[in-house]
Amino acid sequence: MSSRTRKDHHDDLGVPNDAQIVQDHPVRRPGSTCRPSRVRVHKAQLSDRLARRSPKLSDCEHKAEVDRLAAEQTNTPPALQRQLDKLKPTSTSPARINIVPEIEVAAANRLPVMVWLYGQLLSCTMGRKTDRRFALAALVYMTTLSLRPEVRFAARALRHSPLAMWAFDHPRTVSRTSVYDHINGICTRNATDLAVHANVELIRQLAETHPDIGKIGVVDASLLQAQLPQHKPNGPAERAAMLNGRWHKVGYIVYTDSNGNVTARCHGHKVVAITDLASTRPLVWTNVPASMGERDACRLLLPKLFELWPTCPMHTLVGDSLYDQEEAFARELEFDWGLHPCFPRAGKVSRAYPHVENEGVPSCAHGLMHREKAEGFPDAAWRAKTGTPRGQRAREDDARIRWRCSINHPDCSSQTTRPRDNPRLYTYYPRAGDGRLAMTRRALAIRRGSIESVFSTLKNRGVGGKGLHRLKLIGDGPADWVISLAALHLTAARVAHETGAYADTYAAAEHLGYLAEPANDEPFPYATIDEARRAASADPPPRAIAPRSLRDDA
Numbered sequence: 001m002s003s004r005t006r007k008d009h010h011d012d013l014g015v016p017n018d019a020q021i022v023q024d025h026p027v028r029r030p031g032s033t034c035r036p037s038r039v040r041v042h043k044a045q046l047s048d049r050l051a052r053r054s055p056k057l058s059d060c061e062h063k064a065e066v067d068r069l070a071a072e073q074t075n076t077p078p079a080l081q082r083q084l085d086k087l088k089p090t091s092t093s094p095a096r097i098n099i100v101p102e103i104e105v106a107a108a109n110r111l112p113v114m115v116w117l118y119g120q121l122l123s124c125t126m127g128r129k130t131d132r133r134f135a136l137a138a139l140v141y142m143t144t145l146s147l148r149p150e151v152r153f154a155a156r157a158l159r160h161s162p163l164a165m166w167a168f169d170h171p172r173t174v175s176r177t178s179v180y181d182h183i184n185g186i187c188t189r190n191a192t193d194l195a196v197h198a199n200v201e202l203i204r205q206l207a208e209t210h211p212d213i214g215k216i217g218v219v220d221a222s223l224l225q226a227q228l229p230q231h232k233p234n235g236p237a238e239r240a241a242m243l244n245g246r247w248h249k250v251g252y253i254v255y256t257d258s259n260g261n262v263t264a265r266c267h268g269h270k271v272v273a274i275t276d277l278a279s280t281r282p283l284v285w286t287n288v289p290a291s292m293g294e295r296d297a298c299r300l301l302l303p304k305l306f307e308l309w310p311t312c313p314m315h316t317l318v319g320d321s322l323y324d325q326e327e328a329f330a331r332e333l334e335f336d337w338g339l340h341p342c343f344p345r346a347g348k349v350s351r352a353y354p355h356v357e358n359e360g361v362p363s364c365a366h367g368l369m370h371r372e373k374a375e376g377f378p379d380a381a382w383r384a385k386t387g388t389p390r391g392q393r394a395r396e397d398d399a400r401i402r403w404r405c406s407i408n409h410p411d412c413s414s415q416t417t418r419p420r421d422n423p424r425l426y427t428y429y430p431r432a433g434d435g436r437l438a439m440t441r442r443a444l445a446i447r448r449g450s451i452e453s454v455f456s457t458l459k460n461r462g463v464g465g466k467g468l469h470r471l472k473l474i475g476d477g478p479a480d481w482v483i484s485l486a487a488l489h490l491t492a493a494r495v496a497h498e499t500g501a502y503a504d505t506y507a508a509a510e511h512l513g514y515l516a517e518p519a520n521d522e523p524f525p526y527a528t529i530d531e532a533r534r535a536a537s538a539d540p541p542p543r544a545i546a547p548r549s550l551r552d553d554a
């Protein structure tokens with residue numbers, strides 16, 4: 001390959017424009033998540049079967065027998081169940097059915113840090129002063145309420161919904177072409193870093209009442225098709241023609257399994273996020289070319305997380321098997337960031353390492369040894385004590401795990417394993433055995449798979465869809481901002497519920513008549529725009545407060 005074609009093959013970001021990743025997804029077993037409705041039906045089936053077989057049981061005996069059969073079938077060891085219970089999210093949203101989505105957005109819009117963010121987005125005007133409030137409202141509406149990633153549809157729906165217009169403080173409507181112009185201006189002149197700053201601020205507010213928030217991170221990625229032909233450009237000229245100077249941060253990627261079957265392909269972006277397990281809300285995210293590796297994207301996210309939240313208590317990073325494919329990545333997590341990697345095994349480990357037959361757990365004549373203790377890990381506590389910030393490689397890499405015989409037999413000497421020898425094999429959370437931390441590893445894998453991921457929530461709201469459901473706006477900026485506003489509003493809605501802002505906003509909307517059903521004798525039960533503005537001006541205006549990560553006084 002000549003130097004010229006090599007240069008053509010890479011764009012300014014140093015990311016290849018196309019990539020192929022081979023990944024075998026584990027077979028998905030249905031029923032691995034305990035959804036209440038499924039459990040109910042399953043128990044009813046057991047009950048019917050038992051009633052046919054032994055009809056003479058008393059009600060009480062019958063119920064006890066059904067419970068016993070159900071427990072026997074799910075076959076979750078009590079030790080694993082204890083860990084699963086421990087890792088349950090501590091901050092959750094109320095059931096969607098009781099929520100008025102427009103009020104959720106209205107309450108989120110009035111949070112001080114959101115007022116600050118909107119102010120930033122609107123103030124950044126070049127040239128003549130224009131009122132971009134309606135365009136911003138349409139953009140936020142599109143990412144939260146419209147369920148369809150189309151500006152025209154979102155702007156029309158917003159204009160025709162009095163409650164939604166109230167949620168955005170009745171912006172002055174503008175022509176359709178102006179909406180497109182203004183949205184383009186907002187998206188291209190502002191970096192989505194602003195939204196990530198605001199999001200981390202909201203998470204830090206949640207963490208003040210939920211000490212578990214921020215301790216366990218889950219890294220995950222999702223492909224975002226761009227409004228481009230969804231096939232691989234065959235040469236630099238075709239690529240340039242496709243991108244037409246409007247896209248700079250896109251790439252083409254195809255995922256195949258080891259048999260060569262294509263499992264996913266995308267021409268566009270890839271959004272990679274670190275999500276918090278205790279609240280199931282996104283912490284930090286980045287939108288990169290689809291062809292960028294997920295581990296490399298994660299390497300961009302970790303410095304951002306600890307820059308924005310230097311005291312973040314994270315100690316573990318959970319992910320899928322893609323993250324296990326590189327030894328250096330596990331080493332960086334453990335020794336540079338103080339994070340215990342927790343990924344399913346991908347591929348094999350050289351047989352030359354001791355204990356490889358038991359996935360890094362030593363054994364003696366009495367079976368797998370017990371994990372006695374871990375010492376010398378450069379974790380958050382060690383970093384605080386030695387003044388070593390996150391991101392700096394620990395000078396001592398003598399982290400070690402001590403193992404002893406399961407029955408303490410005097411002939412069996414204790415053993416030590418060191419992550420520095422192979423951080424994928426000698427892991428903090430053992431890959432084998434039935435000790436507490438081995439159970440934690442299994443529970444983390446189950447929780448990661450069963451919590452509804454941020455990305456599936458966004459897709460349910462029409463953000464990040466494929467084919468006809470992809471975002472029709474042109475360019476990297478709109479793609480960045482649509483995913484960022486959608487993710488940010490997930491966190492903001494949670495804060496609104498937890499702080500009581502949702503309840504207050506609900507009461508205000510009810511007072512103004514927005515929640516009343518129009519009737520024949522009262523077709524417009526809600527306040528007029530002027531009345532709503534007067535009511536709003538009677539209250540102190542919502543304050544704008546910048547995130548701590550951008551304030552000098554914090």
Ligand SMILES: [Zn+2]
Nearest residue numbers: 364366405412
């Ligand atoms: Zn022994």
